Amino acid sequence: MSRFWSPLVHQLTPYVPGEQPKIENLIKLNTNESPYGPSPRVLEAIRQATNASLRLYPDPQGLELKQALARYCQLDSENIFVGNGSDEVLALAFQAFFRQQKAPLIFPDITYSFYPVYCQLYEVDYQLQPLDDQLSIRLEDYPSENGGIIFPNPNAPTGKALDLQDLTALLERNRDSVVLVDEAYVDFGAESAARLVKDYPNLLVTQTFSKSWALAGLRVGFALGSPELIEGLNRVKDSFNSYPLDRLALAGAQAALEDRDYYQNLCQTLIQSREELTVELEKLDFEVLPSKANFVFARVPETTSAQQLAQQLRDRALLVRYFNKPRIDKYLRITLGTPEQNQQLITTLKQVL
């Protein structure tokens, strides 16, 4: 607390990201990063861009990246917005669309914990919609009176995905507020809503280079939407930071999009690992939710507590994520590692259980 802070700052409860400790031989399965490096072409493009042109500001619109994304998503560049990680894109979207007086923003009670943080920061009124007993999002229950709707698909931290049919039904009945689908994990087996963007001017889809593109350190995210939504985002962005993406980030992200085979391969490998890890965890009496993400959400065996188990793993240089929250405090979220790391996790679990 400080008397120098603006009044709102006293009220904030900031988001706490998964820890990035410096432990030797750490197996890091706590922040949904990729266990594999980015395409060699990305590294080469960043090296190429590392020259005296860094004295110049980058393109404030990131037009070349937008054009590459437009080709990738089969949309037009006027449907694309790029930002410094999708967290920034989300923050700008909260400012641009969800500061409504008419009704609260709706999101699931168990979801990405940055949403309530943005609500505090931008003074957005919100209402939580409970997941059902299987920890699934039930869009049928979302109230028609709302100042916007946001959820991840697949959801975090459950990993469960909705299909496009449910989403389309929501968009059919909810036309007067923005529906934001956060597709941070969509490339690991869920269906993207990108192709609905042309039909629903109130649909905004966000994606990131941090997970499937193995570039969490580069900070690149993007949004897909109607020109009027993109214009709204641009107005807020250009009132905040003209250059959210630096030259190296623009070069790296563009190069990633040019090596689609490499990334399809990574995703396939991780999907395969997910199925294998699920089987192994089930053998140890974990209850694993069906995941379409690069992590699994698993209920620990009755004989132990999730919090204790997370600590026991940490003591053995294995990090997983535990959320001390009602309804999910018996679960661990485990990011998929390499097959060797996953095996090490299973071996360690057998020792401590």
Ligand SMILES: *Cc1c(COP(=O)(O)O)cnc(C)c1O
């Ligand atoms: C990881 C994640 C993001 C943020 O990703 P960035 O690294 O900021 O691009 C957004 N939403 C969800 C649900 C995530 O898990």
